[in-house]
Amino acid sequence: MDFLRSARVVSEAAGSGVVDWDRAAAAAKESTDPGSIALTSAEREGYATDVRDANARLREVAGIDFDVPASIEVQNRHHWIDASAGTFRRVMAPIEATASGVPWSPVRDLSRIANTGSMAFALGFLARNVLGQYDPLLLADEPDADHGLYFVHPNIVRVASMLDVETPRFRRWIAFHEVTHAAEFGAAPWLPEYLESRVERGVDGLSSGGFDPAAFAELQTAMTAVEGYAELLMDRAFDGEYADLRRKLDARRGGGGPVQRLARRLLGLGLKRRQYERGAAFFSHVADARGIEAASVVWDSPDFLPTDDEIENPAAWITRVDP
Template identity: 75%
Template sequence: MDLLRSIRAVSEASGTGVIDWAKAGEAAKASTDPGALDLTPAERRGYAADVQDARARLRAVAGVEFDVPDTIEVQNRHHWIDANLATFHNVMGPVEAATNARLPDLSRVVNTGSMAFTLGFLARNVLGQYDPLLLADDADADHGLYFVHPNVVAVAAELDVAYPRFRRWIAFHEVTHAAEFGAAPWLSGYLESRVERGVDELVAGGLDRTAFSELQTAMTAVEGYAELLMDRAFDEEYADLRRKLDARRGGGGPVRQIASRLLGLGLKRQQYERGATFFERVADERGVEAASVVWERPEYLPTSGEIDDPGAWIRRVNP
């Protein structure tokens, strides 16, 4: 980790865009220890076995057919930054194109520094990631499944839990997202359209509340359904893992707390809880396969009101 090199990279931001993406990536990696990636053959087999076991268990429990991505990577933190630079760039593209800063050079340095901080913070904290490649340049590109091995090992030690058990839990959680996107080929396009509409309206100086509401509700369903499948499919008790990880998210120093709030990580936890409550109610009344109907077509997504009133969704979709 070289903070001076990171600062220098940000100060050298240039070009015509709002963010110098190459320098943002360079600065993020300079300020972030990549972490060790010297996996033993047994560890590599462990990751592969966890993913395949999760796929088999989730298929059986949810009653949905899906495959895991061909791209399954065990990464260090720098690999994760490289893998996500393009995603961030694609999302920010419309904003960059429409921005006309009064002091473009100064603005570019500030924005590049902010993006470098965001990438570095996430790279030090992400454990696993299912990447549906939203807004990717290649619409036919295979989705990705990543595990940031140094973070998995470090957090398992910090929480005082067995690393293989913790790794398996992370694998199950990320494969639940592969199950959702695999069962709903329309889901990526649905989310992309809401992101694009919301960003386009922001660029025009307005706010598309409908697009953001639909995006928020869909992501609540995505996170809540994942929680339901974890509860029903993981092959051992994990309440202690959830409790310890939640306590860790609530701790940390002031910089970590501020960054978590700015990046909306607390909001994501609310999505888990609100969505999980919805799907637990549906599954308790009609079974997990009835809850899985949500992925058959966009019209079956719950509305924001139905998230808080599962009975209304059941009456509409599963009468």
């Protein structure tokens, strides 16, 4: 890792956009050790087995039909940065388009450097902490492109050691979690378009100098459902004891040193933790009252997504939807 070289790359940000994406990714990689993905044959087979077993177990428990993404990658941190820079770039495209019509000025160049540095920081921090990711390819140029399932192997090995758990067991836990997201999007073919429309409305509003609170509220509520349902399936489907994993991971989500806590706050990761907690409580109540298949009804239609008020009052959702 070379933070000085990373800063130098950021200072060279150029182009006509709000962010110099190539330099943002390059700077993030300069400040981030890629880690090793020199897997043994047992490790490689372990990932494949975990995904396959999670697929079968989740179908059995949830009673929903879905396909695991064709693209399953074991990545290092630099691979993750390259993949995720493309995602951020797609989301920012409306703002980039608006900014392209603004006349040149020295302030604009300074703003581009600052934005590129902020994006490099975000990509680097996340690359050092993300364990696995299901990528539904929101806002992709090719709507029918294969979704992706990624595992950041160096982070899985490092965090398993930090938590004092066996790496194969921890890897399996992460595989189950990410396959639950594949299950959600597979069971709800309308979900990517629903999320895309809210992202586009929100970003379009920002790019025109406004703000669409309804779009962001709907996006936040939908993501609370996505994260909460995944937590429910993890609790009901994982084929082993997990209480210690849950406790240690919850502590990790809120732990770390002052810099890490500040970074999580700036990147909105505290909000993501709140999504886990609220969503998990909602779906646990529904599953306890009506069964896990009743909870899965949420993916039948966007009309069945809980409102923000219903997340706090699951009985109201049950009364409205009557699963």
